[in-house]
Amino acid sequence: MLILLVEECQKMKYQTSAQAIYEAVGTESNIISLIHCMTRLRFRLRDESIVDDEAVKQIPGVVGVNHQSGQYQVIIGNDVANYYDELAKLGNFTNDNDDSKVEESKEKDSLFNRFASFISSCMSPLIPALIGGGMIKVVLILLPMLGWLSEKGQTYAILTIFGDAPFYFLPIMLAYTAAQYFKVTPMLAVTVGAIMIHPNFAAMVTAGKSVTFMGLPVTLATYSSSVIPILMMVWLMKYIEKGIDKICPASLKSVLKPLLVLFISGTLALVVVGPIGTYAGNLLSTVILFIQGKASWLAMPLMAAFMPLIVMTGMHWAFAPIFLAASLAHPDTLILPAMLAANIAQGAACLAVMFKAKNKNTKQVAGAASISALLAGVTEPALYGITLKYKKPLYAAMISGAITGLYMGIVNLKSYVFAVPSLVSIPQFVNKADSANFINALIVLVASFILTFILTWIFGIDEEVEPATVAASTTSDLNNVDDQLDSGAQTTTKIYSPMAGELISLDSVNDPTFAQKMLGDGVAIIPQDGHIYAPFAGTVMTVFPTKHAIGLKSDTGVELLIHCGLDTVNLQGVPFTAYVKDNQHVAQGELLMDVDLKQIKAAGYDTTTPLVVTNSSEFVSVEPADKTVVTANDVAMYVI
Template sequence: MAKKNYEKLAKEIVALVGGVENITNLTHCVTRLRFQLKDNSKADQKSLKELEGVLTVVIGNGQFQVVVGNTVEDIFNTILKLYPIQTEKRESVTVEKSGNLFTRALNTMAAIVNPIVIALAGAGMIKALLVILTTTLGVLDNTGSTYMILSAAGNSVFYFLPLFLAFSSAKAFDCNPYISLAIVGALLEPNFTGLITNAGDISSFMGIPVVLMKYSGTLVPAIIAVLVYSKLEKLLKKFIPKSIELFALSFAALIIMVPLSVIVIGPVGVYLANAMGSFVNFMSAQNGLLTGLIIGGGWTLLVMIGIHWGVAPIMINNISTYGYDFIRPMVAAATFASAGAAFGVFMKAKRKETKAFALSTVVPALLGGVTEPIVYGISLKYKKPFIAQIIGGALAGAFMGAMHTKAFVYVFPALTTLPAFFGDTFVYYIIGIALAFTITAILTWILGIDELADKEI
């Protein structure tokens, strides 16, 4: 899309979401413009979906999401150049409060995790690269300084993950992000970590027993700590005079929340996260086939409603705690099934425009794990590829689940991240993603497509 077309599309999108005066905040992820609107009813969803360059519209996580695919950053930057729109403020991460408790929990986790995915993805790629250089090719000494520096680049996000989560959690729970960082940062402070010889050792705070835990790489303790602090902050502001709030608020927060986090929240959070991981591992061990069938076939549905990031903490925690994760390979089944659907459409389509678009979505899916352009621009548009995608993902997921296939690094499932799956089950991963792609492509070709399908999704 030419630069002038980005400008035209940017203006049309802003106009159809209700104008710049209706926009409170704007962010973006891999494929979506995420608007926070004053009034969603002022947006014209039907007209937005009909714009060339827009795949669909999704309302979720408290946001009005316009899915535009791989051009998202160009369109985002164009909008910011054209309009004085806020992109950074404490309310920039908004949580959808409707739905049942489970849905709200997933929405909250998605709102917290989504902003840090870009850092996780890059760090994961470095960790995967190091596996290639040290294990596969044997060209890098894992005791040398070069390795150590690159390892620091790959490990930094994962080691300090509680700090990243503290910041995004503060935005989700609407409290001071810097005080939140200070509270969670205490769990990684050298004097505190120096007390720990083995996780589970007992120390004390003013005579109160403290179960010592290692919090680097953990997720749940930071999120719970900031959630509790968000409630405390509102309470403290009722009693602390504005004239001394600058120092009194942080003083009170730290002196209350750090001991509380060390004594109660931290250990409970670790045990809770471990329990969730143990449950997933138990299900995978007892009936990996069924677990893989559900995740491989159902993951795309989570992507459609934008809450798939809500499951990411379980996968990240598994890798941090156990050194591997069973879910990520099952997710890969859905990713490669999406690519297979697009390739099947490319092979079956008669119109040059359809072929060109389908092929353009295959590459980012295979190389970067980005599937939303396929889901919205192909699968849902033509319907039958979506059916093929669900079946292919489910069957491949079932296979990888049955073979207990593992991921050892958190990455986007793609051909470029294969080293993240190196290990005793790597051959099953290769077979699984090949099955997902091939089965879906063949089913899509057999089922066919209606190229005259209305663009409305």
């Protein structure tokens, strides 16, 4: 029951923030489409200018916003999928097929922004699969080194399949995401991708004998793990489908269109587009390796130093086709090594801020962001929550990146596996034929951490002064809260008692979930009657299915859980009569529910009713009123 309650409260937070984001970006009337990557909600909007960035940044869960490549990006962090799921329920915009809407938005973008948006939109949904495969490859490096797994065993062979699958079938996955971007029939695009990596065609490539198709020469190229050929092909399919739509009779379209699209696209893929894309990819790989070979000492310091700014623009995953095209044939010597130095630097900077800051909230944000950057390589929480906000830690991370980048350029550090660099994925730099490479990676990791930590500590942070709180007052000072409100000294929300009864502290409740304040701070009431009234003016966020609890949000942003009795979820709603529903706005004092207290007691349950501010971490303090007996006309606590 307690786990269910925690999950419901967390879900309530996701719903509230998702609703606020939805409204802030202009609702369905302004949203063309929505996707998400590892850390960001990526909106395509008709008009980004109507969105108030500062208002979006104030929404709980949002750590920043960014305008990039025709997308309005809301940076969330590792929990982005939960927010996306709730947003997807609010409107039919996640897979919009109206071409006119997309073109209307694209007309406002430059050619570069449109290209960058295309690459980012196609690659972003694939990143979890690529990271998963990359991390399995890291495990396959690590376990044999530790003697825990034999490279000759079947387990190793099957795990190799797990790690290779996302990369081998990359053209098929890209076909799907590119089809969504260009509004091509997804399954036809996926089929063309499958043609390019079909086992029989792969066997022809391996045999090496010349192949023709209807007299046309077929270039024998391996398309598994390729990026550019399928992206070019799906772009071309957009025009193929439009052309066939114009000439194909409506009565025969259901049969002729898929036949013609598949035949024409498959032919072009193997005869024209695929070879061109392959040559382009090989050229790109050659150029990258040439630059690295001639000026790695300069390229690496610049890339490592400016990687935080690249992340800020959201372009770090737009580089994915570049380092995938290079690293699948050769180790990556640019992007992933630079990310190693930058990710560790962001984590170290946040850790230094956590120890140096005096503001309790800053310490909490910095600590969480540090863990995310160091262990997972996800730096958006660090960047938007700490380093970019206070600037000096960002300068420290960039200086450290430049210095360690110079070292990486000199030793030519290589990443042999695609994985987001972090403490966990450091084995991606292991190679049996080049033992010095891993040692150099460890040197970069340690140097980046120590140097950034020291520089951040020396530079310091211009920390905002933590506001004075009523928590510093004595109990008798609480009687002066109204005076403080009148004078403007505090921003305080009064939470009136929802029912008549005895007011007690939350830590005296006979339930560790509430007593230890796992869900948030608050008070509790031992009720005298079964009438429950709205403790403030606000919105009903949720009436739990079993009616034993109600979630509310005040007009001032306080989220409150009223939990009627302890363990009463087991009563399946029998003693409860609710008079309100989800998303209903209520006035302070409005009747929300009636509870049969006698029935609860007869069933052997405690009627003590906790009042929990579930987003109490967003406020300075939650203070109980200086009373022992309250009615619905009395204040039960103050949220400051």
